[in-house]
Amino acid sequence: MTAADSADNTALGTVSRPLLEVAGLRAGYGAANVLHGIDLSVLPGEVVVVLGANGAGKTTLMRAIAGLIGHTGTISVDGQIIAKARPDEMLRRGLGLVPQGRGTMTAMTVRDNLRVGAISRSDAREIADDIERWCTVFPPLANRRNQIAGTLSGGEQQMLAIARAMMARPRLLMCDEVSLGLAPIIVQQLFGVLRDVNQDSNTALLLVEQNAELALQIAARVYLLEVGEIAASGETEQFRGNDAIRKSYLGY
Amino acid sequence: MEIFLDRLFSGVTAGSIYVLIALSLVVVFRSSTTINFAQGEFALFTSFVAWWLTTKGLPIVLALFAAMAVGFTMGVVAERALIRPVRRRNETAVLIVALGLFTALNGADGWIWGANDKQFPEILPHGDNDYFVIAGSRLHYDSIGIVLAMILVVTLLSLLFNRTPLGLQMRAVATNPESAALAGVKVGRVLSLSWGLSAAIGSFAGVLLVPVLPPNQLDLSSFFSILIFASAAALLGGLDSAKGAVVGGLAFGVAESMINGYATFLGGSMQLTFALVIIVVILVFKPTGLFGARRLERV
Ligand SMILES: Nc1ncnc2c1ncn2[C@@H]1O[C@H](COP(=O)(O)OP(=O)(O)OP(=O)(O)O)[C@@H](O)[C@H]1O
Ligand SMILES: [Mg+2]
Numbered sequence: 001m002t003a004a005d006s007a008d009n010t011a012l013g014t015v016s017r018p019l020l021e022v023a024g025l026r027a028g029y030g031a032a033n034v035l036h037g038i039d040l041s042v043l044p045g046e047v048v049v050v051l052g053a054n055g056a057g058k059t060t061l062m063r064a065i066a067g068l069i070g071h072t073g074t075i076s077v078d079g080q081i082i083a084k085a086r087p088d089e090m091l092r093r094g095l096g097l098v099p100q101g102r103g104t105m106t107a108m109t110v111r112d113n114l115r116v117g118a119i120s121r122s123d124a125r126e127i128a129d130d131i132e133r134w135c136t137v138f139p140p141l142a143n144r145r146n147q148i149a150g151t152l153s154g155g156e157q158q159m160l161a162i163a164r165a166m167m168a169r170p171r172l173l174m175c176d177e178v179s180l181g182l183a184p185i186i187v188q189q190l191f192g193v194l195r196d197v198n199q200d201s202n203t204a205l206l207l208v209e210q211n212a213e214l215a216l217q218i219a220a221r222v223y224l225l226e227v228g229e230i231a232a233s234g235e236t237e238q239f240r241g242n243d244a245i246r247k248s249y250l251g252y
Numbered sequence: 253m254e255i256f257l258d259r260l261f262s263g264v265t266a267g268s269i270y271v272l273i274a275l276s277l278v279v280v281f282r283s284s285t286t287i288n289f290a291q292g293e294f295a296l297f298t299s300f301v302a303w304w305l306t307t308k309g310l311p312i313v314l315a316l317f318a319a320m321a322v323g324f325t326m327g328v329v330a331e332r333a334l335i336r337p338v339r340r341r342n343e344t345a346v347l348i349v350a351l352g353l354f355t356a357l358n359g360a361d362g363w364i365w366g367a368n369d370k371q372f373p374e375i376l377p378h379g380d381n382d383y384f385v386i387a388g389s390r391l392h393y394d395s396i397g398i399v400l401a402m403i404l405v406v407t408l409l410s411l412l413f414n415r416t417p418l419g420l421q422m423r424a425v426a427t428n429p430e431s432a433a434l435a436g437v438k439v440g441r442v443l444s445l446s447w448g449l450s451a452a453i454g455s456f457a458g459v460l461l462v463p464v465l466p467p468n469q470l471d472l473s474s475f476f477s478i479l480i481f482a483s484a485a486a487l488l489g490g491l492d493s494a495k496g497a498v499v500g501g502l503a504f505g506v507a508e509s510m511i512n513g514y515a516t517f518l519g520g521s522m523q524l525t526f527a528l529v530i531i532v533v534i535l536v537f538k539p540t541g542l543f544g545a546r547r548l549e550r551v
Contacts, residue, residue, distance in 0.1 A: 066434060087433040096434070103431035105424055107492075116424040119417065120436035168435065 017079050019044045019172055019204055020065070020095065024073035027064035034060040036228045037073065042172060045202040049215040049236075051249055052225035058208040059100050061225065062176045065206075066090055066097040091120055096170030100177050100208075102161040106150030110141055113149050113160055117167030127167070134163035137193055155186040162190065166197065172204040173197065179211045187211070191218060212249045216240065224249070257389035259509045265395040266481075267505020268402035272457035273475075273482035274489065274497035275405060276450040281491040282426040283446040284339075289350045290330070292479035293357035294451040295458035298323040300365050302459045303372050312373045316459045320452045327451030328444045335447070336440065374463040394463075401460055405453060406498055413494065422446060426492065481508070484527040487534050490544020499542060504530070 018041040028034040034057045042048045052058045064071040067085035074081050077093045105113050111131060118127045135142035138159040144152065149160060158178055165173060175194070179187040195218050197203050209215035216222065222239045224232040232245060239245060273291065280288045302319035306312055330353060338345045376397035383390040413419040424432035425442045433439050458475065485504040489496025508526060534541060 068430065068433065088436045088438055091434070091436040099430065099434065103428055103434065105427040105431055107427040108423055112420065112423070115420055116432065116435045116437070118435075119421060119424070164431075164435065 016044055018042060018076070019046075019078065020206070021076040021079070022065065022073070023076075025061070025064060025071055025075065026073050027060055027069055027071040029060075029069070034228050035064065035071075038225075038228075038230055040223055040230065040233075042204050042206050044171065045198070045204050046221065047198055047205045047207070047219050048221045048223070049207045049209055049219035050223045050225050051209060051212050051215065053210070055227075056225045057228045058225055059176055060228075062097055062099070062174055062206075062208055065174065066095065068097075088120070091168055091170070094171035096165040096168050096173050098158075098161045098165045098173070098175040098178060100180065102154075102157045103164075104149050104152070104157045104160060106148070108149055109146050110149050110152070110160060111145045113164050114167050117164035120168050130167055130169075134166065137196075138163055155182050155190075158182060158186075158190060159193075162193065166203075169201075170203065172206060174206040174208075176208045177210065178207070179209060179214060187214060194218065254388045255514075257387055259512070259514075260506065261389060261391050261395055263506035263509030264502060265392075265398050265505070266509060267485075267502035268399045269457065269461055269478060269501075270482045270485040270505055271402050271498050271501030272405060272461075273454060273478055274486035274501045275409060275494060276453040276457070277482060277486045278489075278491060278494055278497045279409070279446055279450040279453065281486070283422055284331075284335075284443055286335070286339075286346050286350070287483065287491070288447070288450065289347070289479070290353035290357060291450065291454050292475035292482075293354050293361075294323055294326055294330075295454035296475045297326070297357050297361055298451075298455035299372070299458035299462050300361055300370070302455075303370050303462075304365065306373045312375045312459075316375060316456065319455045319459050323451040323455030324448040327447035327449070330451075331444045331447035332440075336443070372463045375460055376463070398460060401456070402498075405456065406494065409453075409494055418442075418445070481505075481527050484530045484534075486541075487531055488541055490541030493541065493543035496541050496543035 020040075020042040022038055022040045025038040025040075026033060026035055038061060040048075040050070040061075050058055050061065060069070063069045065075060065085070067082075067087040067090040071085065075085055076082065077090075077095065082089065082093070105116060108116070114131045114134065115127070118130065121127055131145075135145065138156075140152075140156050141159055141163065144156070149157065152160060162173075162175070162178065173194075178190050178194075182190070191214055194205060194207070198205050198218070205218075207215055207219065216236050216239070219236050222234060222236055223230055224245070232239075232242075234242075273295070276291055276295075277287060280286060280291070298319040301322050302312070302315040305315040305318055310318070334349050334353065335346055338349050374394075376394035382393040384393075385391070411419075413423060421432065421437045421442050422445075424435065424437055425439050425446075429439050432442075461478075481504060482501065485501040486497050487500070488504060489498070489500025504527075511526065
């Protein structure tokens with residue numbers, strides 16, 4: 001075996017197959033097409049951010065990938081094309097979504113919200129442990145376990161939304177604007193938790209954000225979404241180095 | 253005092269009937285925010301099935317279970333085949349479909365079984381001498397049976413909702429179907445099951461009630477007024493609340509009975525008016541009912 005061979009092998013070994021790969025994705029609502037052919041991928045354990053202005057189609061992208069709305073083009077998980085993406089199917093394959101607006105089950109208690117998050121699992125003991133774990137990660141939830149979730153503050157509901165999605169133990173956590181409408185200190189805290197989630201359990205993250213500054217702090221790669229198309233993409237560092245892009249998205 | 257107790261007993265009995273039908277409405281409303289107006293007709297249809305089975309020699313208790321199974325199937329099929337395809341397109345169309353189902357079932361009943369009244373076998377003792385005497389008032393065994401049946405259904409439902417994974421999924425679908433779907437709940441299946449469960453409860457109530465309702469016979473209008481009263485009761489309690497259905501149903505039954513007992517000058521025809529007045533008052537002043545979290549935004 002030559003040195004070149006083994007170098008090749010190593011290279012093959014470390015370039016892992018994308019966990020999620022989206023190609024030529026089109027989706028929309030009724031006759032109105034919103035996404036016009038999106039290509040995007042996320043490697044296992046990777047943190048990827050999609051930046052885009054209001055109405056760019058970020059939420060539509062998340063909903064299509066999660067199986068909430070139909071699509072054309074391909075969505076592959078672990079290299080396997082998912083023809084009929086349905087939410088329970090995508091979840092079973094390890095994709096979880098924290099929806100824009102938090103998706104709180106307002107009439108149920110905090111604990112029941114978390115139990116619903118774990119509905120795809122059957123290990124009762126570990127589910128109970130996970131509920132305790134997330135109550136430790138997000139202390140405000142701990143005192144409010146038996147409180148009706150609709151009475152939580154916005155920040156608390158966002159914590160609950162993240163915890164609920166994590167109860168399914170996804171391999172890829174998709175978050176649709178977790179920072180929306182929250183105080184900077186809470187946002188910092190939430191991103192801290194997301195970073196931990198990524199580092200402790202090697203959960204990949206696909207974050208949709210308008211808050212570019214914050215998102216770039218934890219992202220390895222960035223996609224720019226403009227009116228339904230990927231306008232640019234690249235490593236975070238590259239991205240920061242590009243003056244034009246930096247000006248329009250970071251404002252300095 | 254005698255009159256009062258008489259009225260109270262008959263009010264609680266009638267109230268329990270409303271509770272049962274109101275519960276079946278609540279089970280569907282919780283998961284799909286639809287009032288299933290065909291509910292009474294499901295119950296009527298399956299009561300006919302039960303009657304027909306008893307004429308073939310099946311014991312009434314077995315006929316009861318058969319009717320519940322038929323009701324469950326009808327509920328599942330109705331949701332899957334009629335309601336779901338329409339719901340995706342238009343919310344108000346659901347109401348039209350339910351009303352169409354209502355008429356179609358009633359027509360089918362008459363066509364299959366004939367419009368003449370059926371003498372229905374009793375599942376609860378209903379003889380002239382089947383009663384206790386309490387403070388001079390008669391408490392009939394069948395009244396007790398109906399109240400017990402109501403308590404049984406309430407208990408089982410609350411166990412289902414609060415203690416089982418299916419109940420958790422039903423509550424999740426009721427409060428936020430999209431989040432439920434994202435958590436892996438098969439929302440369509442839960443909706444079908446809710447409709448099935450609701451129709452099974454209605455069938456249970458139907459077979460139990462028909463023999464004890466005046467005129468102790470099964471006829472094509474048997475469930476119409478009950479459905480109106482039960483809707484009022486469910487609305488009073490809050491359409492998404494099982495507790496509300498119980499309180500609303502009992503309150504409604506007793507109030508109606510007291511009005512009949514003490515305000516006789518109003519006459520019997522006041523009952524439907526009374527129900528409709530309650531419906532309007534609630535819709536105007538407290539659309540969420542006494543215990544409900546959600547209002548009726550679209551029927
Ligand atoms: N349910 C819907 N029906 C019809 N059009 C919709 C629907 N939801 C979104 N759209 C349209 O699709 C386009 C993209 O919306 P989308 O919600 O994906 O944008 P977004 O990037 O998430 O915006 P924001 O940052 O405001 O959340 C918009 O023009 C919007 O009007
Ligand atoms: Mg959005």
